[in-house]
Amino acid sequence: EVQLLESGGHLVQPGGSLRLSCAASGFTFSGNAMSWVRQAPGKGLEWVSSISRSGSSTDYADSVKGRFSISRDTSKNTLYLEMSTLRAEDTAVYYCAKPALYFYFDYWGQGTLVTVAS
Amino acid sequence: DIQMTQSPSTLSASVGDRVTITCRASQSISSWLAWYQQKPGKAPKLLIYQASSLESGVPSRFSGSGSGTEFTLTISSLQPDDFATYYCQHYHSVSYTFGQGTKLEIK
Numbered sequence: 001e002v003q004l005l006e007s008g009g010h011l012v013q014p015g016g017s018l019r020l021s022c023a024a025s026g027f028t029f030s031g032n033a034m035s036w037v038r039q040a041p042g043k044g045l046e047w048v049s050s051i052s053r054s055g056s057s058t059d060y061a062d063s064v065k066g067r068f069s070i071s072r073d074t075s076k077n078t079l080y081l082e083m084s085t086l087r088a089e090d091t092a093v094y095y096c097a098k099p100a101l102y103f104y105f106d107y108w109g110q111g112t113l114v115t116v117a118s
Numbered sequence: 119d120i121q122m123t124q125s126p127s128t129l130s131a132s133v134g135d136r137v138t139i140t141c142r143a144s145q146s147i148s149s150w151l152a153w154y155q156q157k158p159g160k161a162p163k164l165l166i167y168q169a170s171s172l173e174s175g176v177p178s179r180f181s182g183s184g185s186g187t188e189f190t191l192t193i194s195s196l197q198p199d200d201f202a203t204y205y206c207q208h209y210h211s212v213s214y215t216f217g218q219g220t221k222l223e224i225k
Contacts, residue, residue, distance in 0.1 A: 035214075044205065044216055044217070044218045044219045045154075045156075045162065045205055045207070045216040045219075046216065047207075047213055047214040047215065047216065050212070050214075059212045059213075061213050062119070062213070095161055095162075100164075100167065102150065102167075102209050103209040103214050104152035104164065104167045104207060104209050104214075105152075105154075105162070105164060105207075106164050106167075106173065108161035108162055108163075109161065110161060111161060
């Protein structure tokens with residue numbers, strides 16, 4: 001059974017930093033690209049970032065480019081999202097998502113809440 | 119970036135109704151489109167991919183159609199479990215934009 005378990009979300013001040021983690025199990029982590037998708041309170045879904053199977057290729061939404069960094073540790077079957085210079089508008093539930101054959105998402109984690117406020 | 123626009127934003131319907139949700143892309147995305155269902159406090163669930171392919175385990179009352187810039191999600195006979203918010207998403211190119219969502223409410 002595929003499982004994605006996010007952690008690391010909490011309250012952080014504007015301008016602060018945070019690292020999210022996503023522990024993956026039930027599939028060949030090294031054989032799959034991975035992504036982060038977020039959802040602000042009461043709002044819709046926003047793709048944030050994706051990383052290739054090898055980790056050599058990454059993509060970011062314009063809204064986070066230069067502030068967020070996605071990475072993966074195959075030895076730990078874990079996906080990361082390093083977030084810096086956080087803004088109030090980054091407040092959201094952050095989901096770890098596994099792309100299927102193409103970049104639609106067939107498995108999602110339960111999400112971790114990041115709140116940026118003073 | 120490709121923009122995705124769903125209509126309506128809210129839809130009121132009754133159990134047993136046939137409902138259709140529309141998603142329009144700002145440029146052609148061929149059939150690179152997926153549909154998701156999301157319930158409050160839960161992660162999205164994949165329903166349809168490649169515009170019309172039903173994800174394994176999803177009831178056959180859900181169907182998708184369209185190509186290019188206009189797509190539809192149809193639920194043939196609404197069940198109580200179907201009242202939720204539905205999102206389309208393109209995967210034609212980075213960024214993988216979602217529509218703003220359609221909330222399906224009980225009439």
